[in-house]
Amino acid sequence: MASATTCGLIILGNSGVGKSFLANRLLDDDQAFESRFSARSVTRHTEWKNMSTPIGKYIYSVANIPGFVEANQKLIDENRHEIMKAFEQYPFSIVIFVFGNKGGRIPDEDLVAFMKINDAYQFPPESLLLIVNGILSNAPDDYEEKTAQMLEDFTHIDKSHICFIEKTTSEEDKHIIRHCLHEIIAKCEPTYHTKKHDIELIADEISRLKMEYRQRQDQLLAQEYEYSKRQQLNSTSNPIQTCHRLQQHHSISDTNEPIHESIDHNRRFHKTMEDNQTKHEQYVAHVEKLIHDVNNDNITQLAQQLENTTKQNSALIAQMSPPVTITYETERKTSSNRIKKRIGKVVTFVSNLVLGESQSPELEDYQTSRHDNN
Template sequence: MIPQGTADIYGLVIIGNSGVGKSFLGNIILGKQYFKHDFAARSVTHQTESITCQLGDKYYRIYNIPGLIEGDEERIALNRREVSRAFEEQKEHSLVVIYVFGHQNGRIRNEDIVTFRAIYNAYTFNPDSLIIIVNGLPPDRPSTYDTDTQATLIGLLGIQPGRICFIDRLKLGGPQQIDVRTYLIDIILNVRPQVHTKTNDINLMIDTVPQLEAELNNLRIEMENERHEHEGVIANMEREYEVTQRLLVLRRLFCQAKANLRRLESFREQQEYLIHMLGQWEAEEIAYADEPSSDHYIVAGTNKQDAEEQLAKNLATEDQIDVALNVGRRDIEQICYELGQIYGGKLDREYYILFDNMRFDSTIIDVKHSFLNDLYEFTCCRFGGIE
């Protein structure tokens, strides 16, 4: 019973071809068995059925409309009139359109697209008030199915509906129906009902269906070709990104290696100086050994101790640098291997530039460390002989 003074009753029109589950979904939304539905070879709904109910804080008149495409022209003509009658009854009111798609082994059926286009061309559904449902799907479908099919539907329909929903195949009276009902009501309440005015006749006759389906097949082929093309472009972009990232890492590793080799050269120069000074401080300490309280003996001992401590620190740091250089060399080899997997030998020149820039760098050319020799050996094995 609808309370008196209700401001508005929205329309909720459920459209789709025979057998896609319109009546079943209508009953789920209502929460009771009102619309007749059955598993049958021919359509069950022959006339538009409607009932008013409350969903949330709003009232809706729900219309269950016969499928448009049938096996004979007379039936199609009757169904066209039933579709028009439902919209005519609601022409003064805002309504929500639910279009239900079936599927054939997961593939959206051409006949459903043909029917949608015919009705859309007559009423031009506002995307904000349009809900698309792909019904009766296997629960164990591939994880990418919903996303891929949504993109396909948008391409075939030529519009972006307010919502596209994917409903699993349900058993009559099964526990999932409660969850599906909550889900559908939430979607209905969150789209924006609009007034739909008829601007054209529903132009669909039985002899035009094969032609329209042929056009759809051509459109599918074009979309598939575009998809492959886009996937190729995306794959190339991803590959270029991976290569760029690895090249940046490779350059950073070479820069770090050069910096560490320079530090080694600096430490070894400092080491020679410290060893030389240690000899002087030891000699002075010996010279003043008979005067242990003299300033000369004390300063010599203090300076000798400082030099020994600094020398020990430098040696410890050299060990750390040695480890870093060995790790860096292995990382360089790994990056080269990964680049070879992606691009074959096309990036050899990039590596040669970095390697030659290092081995001919005058600031590290005299550094005695296995890093350059080991990397040279790797380069000869991985890239062939070098000059």
């Protein structure tokens, strides 16, 4: 049997997010690296330990590195040197970046750390894994999906490389974590990492960056919740695929499917547009049927329905507001205008019908435009 190549498994993230805890799970040894609850960083210098069994064709040397973002410049500089040194030692590696969470939110300093380190190395996606650690078991079902979407939008790392690990409580959970981590790592491919420039972080810019990232995070999450609200309003079928927590990772990896289905905002917006357009077409067809069989009951019914549906259509049009990208902006306007134009014509026509002008020019105009469109 060919001997396995040794490569690096570099675990990054701020102090206290659970890097050493996860490294110990990978090594299946609680004592491998010191991992403890502490207000100060426990690890000041990088340590390496080899895994005893290969994952795929590689034996991984796991790096236990200090955090990155700290309150003072001296500690930040020490940390960034330790990180850059780790990549010099094992440039051929897989990178795991660990995010913590505070009451469900990704801490702003974790986003600062990732953006700064990723900016220096521009990690290729195949060798990068983002982990959100310490998820509480009572987190809402859609928590992972929304957070993964937010992280994908924020970092531009595909959701298939983002996973969530629940805060463990039992020895059995620790084994499940180990198993899942091994499976996820087997799906990654180590690559050579060379820095494009030094990792740079000035202590004085941290609070500005944190504020900026907090706003961005809030904006993306609000967008995500707004989108799912719209989805619930617009469809009863086709629910958003939920992400998979720790226990679910196992079965998902067995099928070799990505952890998350990647759906970008453009495609989703386009789908909403199509659904709304279909609803509108159905409505127009219904109205036409009533128009072709004119009697008093129909006219009253029609007037009532038009009033209701005009309100509904206004709401639908309002829903087509951002999040959108420029690509679909023109399409949205065109479609909204078309809907507005048609509704306008039907409303005028019904007013004329109610007033007794059944053969109004608007009807002819409306019917001609329908024939033209068909």
